[in-house]
Amino acid sequence: MHEFFGPAELDALRLSLAVATRSVLWSLPLAVLVAWLLTRARFHGRMLFDAFVHLPLVLPPVAVGYVLLVLFGTRGPFGRWLYEHFGVELAFSTNGAALATAVMTFPLMVRAVRISLDNVDRGLEAAARTLGAGALDRFASITLPLMLPGILAGAVMAFAAGLGEFGAVITFVANIPGRTRTLSLALYTAIQSPAGDALAVRLAIISFALGFAGLLIAEWLARRVRRWLGR
Amino acid sequence: MLAVNLAMRRGAFVLDVAFQAPTPGIVALFGRSGAGKTSVVEILAGLLEPDSAQVRLGERILIDTRSGYALPAERRRIGYVFQDARLFPHLNVRGNLRYGLKRAPAEPHGISFDAVTELLGLAPLLARRPYTLSGGERQRVALGRALLSQPQLLLLDEPLASLDASRRAEVLPYFEALRDRLAIPMVYVSHHFEEVLRLADHVVLLDAGRVVAAGGIHPMSLRPELGAIVGPDSVGAVLEGVICEADAARGLARLNFGTGTLLVAATDARIGARARVQLFASDLILATHPAQGLSVRNSIAGVVQSIREDDNEGQLVKVDIGGASVLARVTRDALESLALQVGSPVWVLVKAVSMRSHAH
Numbered sequence: 001m002h003e004f005f006g007p008a009e010l011d012a013l014r015l016s017l018a019v020a021t022r023s024v025l026w027s028l029p030l031a032v033l034v035a036w037l038l039t040r041a042r043f044h045g046r047m048l049f050d051a052f053v054h055l056p057l058v059l060p061p062v063a064v065g066y067v068l069l070v071l072f073g074t075r076g077p078f079g080r081w082l083y084e085h086f087g088v089e090l091a092f093s094t095n096g097a098a099l100a101t102a103v104m105t106f107p108l109m110v111r112a113v114r115i116s117l118d119n120v121d122r123g124l125e126a127a128a129r130t131l132g133a134g135a136l137d138r139f140a141s142i143t144l145p146l147m148l149p150g151i152l153a154g155a156v157m158a159f160a161a162g163l164g165e166f167g168a169v170i171t172f173v174a175n176i177p178g179r180t181r182t183l184s185l186a187l188y189t190a191i192q193s194p195a196g197d198a199l200a201v202r203l204a205i206i207s208f209a210l211g212f213a214g215l216l217i218a219e220w221l222a223r224r225v226r227r228w229l230g231r
Numbered sequence: 232m233l234a235v236n237l238a239m240r241r242g243a244f245v246l247d248v249a250f251q252a253p254t255p256g257i258v259a260l261f262g263r264s265g266a267g268k269t270s271v272v273e274i275l276a277g278l279l280e281p282d283s284a285q286v287r288l289g290e291r292i293l294i295d296t297r298s299g300y301a302l303p304a305e306r307r308r309i310g311y312v313f314q315d316a317r318l319f320p321h322l323n324v325r326g327n328l329r330y331g332l333k334r335a336p337a338e339p340h341g342i343s344f345d346a347v348t349e350l351l352g353l354a355p356l357l358a359r360r361p362y363t364l365s366g367g368e369r370q371r372v373a374l375g376r377a378l379l380s381q382p383q384l385l386l387l388d389e390p391l392a393s394l395d396a397s398r399r400a401e402v403l404p405y406f407e408a409l410r411d412r413l414a415i416p417m418v419y420v421s422h423h424f425e426e427v428l429r430l431a432d433h434v435v436l437l438d439a440g441r442v443v444a445a446g447g448i449h450p451m452s453l454r455p456e457l458g459a460i461v462g463p464d465s466v467g468a469v470l471e472g473v474i475c476e477a478d479a480a481r482g483l484a485r486l487n488f489g490t491g492t493l494l495v496a497a498t499d500a501r502i503g504a505r506a507r508v509q510l511f512a513s514d515l516i517l518a519t520h521p522a523q524g525l526s527v528r529n530s531i532a533g534v535v536q537s538i539r540e541d542d543n544e545g546q547l548v549k550v551d552i553g554g555a556s557v558l559a560r561v562t563r564d565a566l567e568s569l570a571l572q573v574g575s576p577v578w579v580l581v582k583a584v585s586m587r588s589h590a591h
Contacts (some may be wrong), residue, residue: 124244129277131377142319145321
């Protein structure tokens with residue numbers, strides 16, 4: 001067992017967890033906002049916006065990574081601005097890997113949040129209104145708690161999927177041990193090296209176990225919250 | 232005074248409603264489903280936008296579209312009890328009750344949490360979650376939640392419609408207690424005349440988006456427009472009076488309705504209590520002479536006021552019994568053999584057991 005988690009595996013596992021956690025934390029509030037806009041708001045170009053949000057689902061991940069590199073690379077317009085104003089460097093960093101992961105898992109999260117928002121009974125919001133709750137108050141005290149099953153499920157799903165993001169990450173932030181070499185990148189590297197078979201098997205098992213656990217936890221959480229809401 | 236004047240068109244449905252009702256008190260919006268009753272209360276609450284409207288509650292203007300003014304629903308201070316209760320599933324009963332209370336402006340003479348839980352018998356339910364409550368309990372919590380938001384007007388949209396008869400009988404007394412103990416004006420939407428009879432002071436009859444008749448409960452009970460909605464079997468004058476004698480042993484009470492008295496079946500009548508009875512038109516017998524040797528307990532002298540065709544093949548005879556009127560259904564044949572016409576003196580016979588009194 002001691003041999004199973006060598007430094008390479010531990011490093012990759014730790015990085016994957018850090019990247020997935022950061023990506024979920026950053027994208028969750030935005031996903032709630034976007035889901036709300038797509039479900040409730042009426043504006044011109046909503047269909048275009050909808051398509052744009054779901055683009056990462058159908059684009060080759062490498063293309064997404066390339067776009068990120070162009071925009072957020074050290075010489076890219078956003079990348080330079082971030083570096084000059086906040087000293088933040090995304091290219092070739094763990095935060096960059098988190099950004100790439102967030103972009104790739106964003107549609108997944110928006111979908112889950114959106115379904116839960118669709119299921120919120122507008123009648124309850126109307127009732128809250130007659131009880132004196134303004135728009136923001138209603139959202140915080142009624143809508144958001146009732147969306148909780150979907151938000152949690154979406155977050156866990158995005159987390160589990162984010163643990164294994166590959167194409168966008170390797171294109172945007174490369175494959176740097178200890179910084180951007182997450183589980184799937186480490187697995188890829190192991191497969192490429194002649195003596196990496198045993199390591200590859202171990203990394204594959206870890207990835208498999210994490211993904212499976214993620215799905216189980218998502219389902220379990222959703223059930224618990226639904227029972228809490230009495231559905 | 233609640234003064235309402237509103238118009239709205241949605242596709243083929245046209246709503247054009249104007250009425251005034253005294254406050255405090257309960258005004259019933261009565262009519263078939265689809266008559267526009269719910270639309271009216273949704274507009275009052277601010278949940279539905281009318282094409283044009285003026286709504287005034289006492290001195291307070293709630294909507295005046297002529298000057299482009301409409302108070303947002305959350306600032307209108309109108310409590311709303313929905314047909315389906317709409318309790319918040321993520322809060323327990325206490326949380327639901329406090330929701331409106333927390334957001335209401337401080338009212339020195341407002342209704343307190345303890346008063347509401349006591350009035351509606353909610354104390355044993357406080358820690359329960361909405362999905363564990365029965366339909367009747369849900370409606371009581373919804374009512375308490377609306378009351379605690381310190382409303383200046385309470386809208387009750389068929390609050391008993393989703394309940395079966397026994398649950399309805401369980402909740403109805405709470406509404407009566409509310410009317411008798413709190414001075415909050417209420418608009419009560421219903422298509423059950425029984426509820427209207429027990430609760431309302433003023434009735435607005437809606438049909439196809441328009442007011443077809445409006446007024447106090449007694450004059451409204453005589454209107455043919457009401458008969459067309461409740462059906463021939465439920466047509467009958469509603470008399471309101473004070474219990475002046477009570478004989479619990481024989482299950483009888485005497486109701487003084489101003490210019491006369493009626494003996495009614497009642498087991499729990501209190502002397503001095505206000506009560507209402509409905510005299511169903513088909514239960515009344517007309518006679519041209521005072522009756523003798525009959526089991527009928529009430530015999531009241533009156534004068535035929537009008538005779539109208541009933542949709543049930545009979546004739547509805549309206550009899551003035553001095554200050555109030557009653558309706559009696561007789562066949563055309565009986566009408567001819569008694570030679571009844573407007574102005575004829577008649578005796579109205581009615582059995583005590585055929586009336587149910589409602590303490591008021």
